[in-house]
Amino acid sequence: MDPMASGLQHYRPSPGEEASSEREALVLEHLPQVCLIARRIHDRLPDSISLDDLISTGVIGLMSAIDNFDPSVGVHLNTYAEHRIRGAIIDGLRELDWAPRQTRRRSKLIEGGIHRAKQRLEREPAEEEIAAELGIGIEEYQKWLAEVQSVELERLEFDPGGDSSRNLLRFISSGEEAWPSYVVERAELVRILALAIERMPKTERTVLSLYYYEELTLREIGEVMKLHLSRVAQLRTQAILRLRSHMERVWLTQPRRRA
16 A cells, blocks of 8 residues: 555544634635625725625634634524624725715715705705705716715624614714714604604605615615616615704704604
8 A cells, every 4th residue: 555545544633623624614604604794795885895805804704703703602603703704894994994084074065965955945855956955966966975875884784782784773873972872762763763764755765664674785675666776875875864964953952852
């Protein structure tokens, strides 16, 4: 018998090699989860961001989850890994500085434009009316919406303390220091938010409902509503900015008796 073959026949992997092999198997098993999370995040980003880069970063988060997972706490690995994967991708995007200051400024300008138009018209303004309030054309305004959607990524996608990544209440306020649930009961906030949603244009209301309550992807919503993916993204972004503008002024600056 060939001495090399004989040696392989009696070879037994060391404990360290067994652990490494098990780790690789777990990475391969959960790789589809990484790809799914990366794709969902990528749908909200500019085309210049590479999906492959997001997946690579997500794999790093998965490996960290595998290395730190403790099955004794009673949580499944895929649940634990999801937060690590999302967190790694978000951290990677922060390092890229993919949301320029001008984009964040435009987000605030749109909120302000919505508020001023609403006060002047005494109703929820239409898309064209918001654009006019900002002094830009409708096509330029829609470009702003496409840019601004990337600013909302962290609040839309990553909630380390909650069970759902699609908690609509999570990102209406601009930061934890202004988080309304620190001020009064959550039930009152839900009531005010529900009333604000009821008053918004039907198309935007439908997009919010399908995305946050039915948990459809933007692509699936586009198929249901027969709209292009980019248009669905614009409508969702505009709806969120409309709600945020409403909540910042009604909730934080007025008595809590009425919405």
